[in-house]
Amino acid sequence: MEIINGSTFGEDDLAEIINGETVIRNSPFCSHQRVVGDLMSLIGQHVNKNKLGQLYTYLDVILEEGINRLQPDLLFIRKGNKAIVQDWIRGVPDMVCEIVSKGYHAKDTVTKKKVYEKFKLA
Numbered sequence: 001m002e003i004i005n006g007s008t009f010g011e012d013d014l015a016e017i018i019n020g021e022t023v024i025r026n027s028p029f030c031s032h033q034r035v036v037g038d039l040m041s042l043i044g045q046h047v048n049k050n051k052l053g054q055l056y057t058y059l060d061v062i063l064e065e066g067i068n069r070l071q072p073d074l075l076f077i078r079k080g081n082k083a084i085v086q087d088w089i090r091g092v093p094d095m096v097c098e099i100v101s102k103g104y105h106a107k108d109t110v111t112k113k114k115v116y117e118k119f120k121l122a
């Protein structure tokens with residue numbers, strides 16, 4: 001458990017820190033999860049076949065401690081970058097993917113995109 005900005009975070013929290021602000025979201029709908037699962041399966045086949053690295057879903061990516069802690073829907077870490085895989089991802093992944101949902105359109109396509117761009121992920 002971790003305390004940031006007065007909020008307590010555990011392994012199962014759907015909370016992100018975006019530009020220093022804690023953002024709590026609802027769990028994704030089934031349609032959203034189906035898209036994530038389909039992408040995980042398709043991309044995972046290629047990653048595994050070619051032994052490129054590891055795919056993850058909904059794992060905290062800590063880009064700046066206490067400032068930007070995001071939970072992309074899908075992320076990839078290549079073998080040469082595996083040092084960032086710790087309790088969570090602590091550093092810049094090689095790929096992130098956000099499945100844009102109606103209720104989170106602006107957050108995913110504007111707010112989080114700007115953070116990803118800052119770290120050269122968009």
